[in-house]
Amino acid sequence: MANVAWSRELVTQSLEPLFVYLSDEGARNLRPIHAATLRFGWPPDQHPGDVVANAARRYGLTPLLVHSTSWRLEAGHVILTYVVVVRRPVALNENLADEHVPRTDLARGDAMSAPQEIGVAQVLEHAFRHLSWLVKDDDAVRLALPDWMAFLGTYVAEPFQAFGAPAG
Amino acid sequence: MLKEVTCLCGWVARGTDDDVVEQLTIHAWDDHGVRKTREEILANATPIGTADASGV
Numbered sequence: 001m002a003n004v005a006w007s008r009e010l011v012t013q014s015l016e017p018l019f020v021y022l023s024d025e026g027a028r029n030l031r032p033i034h035a036a037t038l039r040f041g042w043p044p045d046q047h048p049g050d051v052v053a054n055a056a057r058r059y060g061l062t063p064l065l066v067h068s069t070s071w072r073l074e075a076g077h078v079i080l081t082y083v084v085v086v087r088r089p090v091a092l093n094e095n096l097a098d099e100h101v102p103r104t105d106l107a108r109g110d111a112m113s114a115p116q117e118i119g120v121a122q123v124l125e126h127a128f129r130h131l132s133w134l135v136k137d138d139d140a141v142r143l144a145l146p147d148w149m150a151f152l153g154t155y156v157a158e159p160f161q162a163f164g165a166p167a168g
Numbered sequence: 169m170l171k172e173v174t175c176l177c178g179w180v181a182r183g184t185d186d187d188v189v190e191q192l193t194i195h196a197w198d199d200h201g202v203r204k205t206r207e208e209i210l211a212n213a214t215p216i217g218t219a220d221a222s223g224v
Contacts, residue, residue: 032175032177032178033178034175034178037178038178039178040172040180041214043215059176095175
């Protein structure tokens with residue numbers, strides 16, 4: 001939460017890392033206790049993947065993989081969202097809340113526009129569907145996430161599901 | 169120069185150096201019970217643009 005109004009004159013992009021880890025019950029999202037997501041300015045001289053990985057380390061987390069999953073416009077500014085897969089924490093930083101990641105429908109727009117609203121769970125649903133493909137197609141992702149194979153196997157892309165079941 | 173500081177808890181302050189120092193000083197004490205120096209706060213500030221006629 002900010003208590004200073006955002007100015008359209010500020011020329012910046014924001015990064016939004018979503019820290020996730022795999023528990024025995026499924027994926028967990030580690031969000032900051034005073035915001036729905038962690039956001040901060042993207043220093044122009046730094047690679048965003050390095051920035052979000054270092055952000056995880058500030059909480060004592062060990063990043064295993066960073067992946068830019070989506071972007072959106074908000075108040076005229078680009079917010080680039082990363083899923084940051086981290087090792088299961090031994091102790092949780094006091095500034096983080098540990099939450100279950102529910103399954104949900106994807107946020108959908110139309111052919112020429114983005115969805116009106118995108119929730120964090122929907123961003124993670126999208127991210128996990130994409131990772132479910134990458135662990136099969138990309139050696140780097142497969143090697144980084146060996147423990148996630150079975151879990152991500154439940155996120156097989158279902159491109160026609162949004163149209164509903166066949167009639168009759 | 170306008171700057172932004174994001175607290176580890178997710179709370180964000182934006183504005184001039186004086187603005188973010190004032191906001192973070194209050195936030196750190198009220199919400200976390202800790203005192204931060206101006207130097208500590210500005211060390212974690214990211215430049216995000218230039219001040220403009222809107223007065224932000």
